[in-house]
Amino acid sequence: MASLLAKSTLTRGKDEVYVAAVPLRATKGAPQLLMSAAYSLNFWDLQHFMVIIKSHSPPSPSQAFLVFDFQPKDPENIFTALAVLSGRAVPGAVLTRKLTKLPRSKCWLVGYTQVDALSVANKFSYNWETDLRVGRHDCRDYTNGLVEFLTGEKSVLERLRNTFSEAEK
Secondary structure (H helix, E strand, C coil), rough: CCCHHHHHHHHHCCCEEEEEEEECCCCCCCHHHHHHHHHHCCCHHHHEEEEEEECCCCCCHHEEEEEEEEECCCCCHHHHHHHHHCCCCCEEEEEEEEECCCCCCCCCEEEEEECHHHHHHHHHCCCCCCCCCCCCEHHHHCCCCHHHHHHHHHHHHHHEEEEEEEEHH
């Protein structure tokens, strides 16, 4: 009991930083089914990553969690998919949206930040180059960069991938 109390005292007032994985979006039909299957089978490289922040200043129930992510402007367009597959850059967009609760799976608490996480994340996102190129400048780079900006941890996705791989053994 004392250790639980000590932990909650240490983290009070700090903004929580999470990383979540969701299926990649694709055109309806077979491509979308393939992406959902890849996500269900835990193919790490075929998942979309994003950062979720739970701010403790000010605590507002309508703004419990904010999601920050980077993806193609039109992820369900077949021409976008073809450009991505050929290694070409496509127009991207940094998105911010609200969640009332955290995803139930594939969501990890990766750290805490003493700074105003929402204003730092907004500044980071504003300055993010929006030409998206899979494997070179995509949701993984955005997630790693934003988490490093917020918590100081570099290559958070590599740590999560290694932890995830170890858990499967």
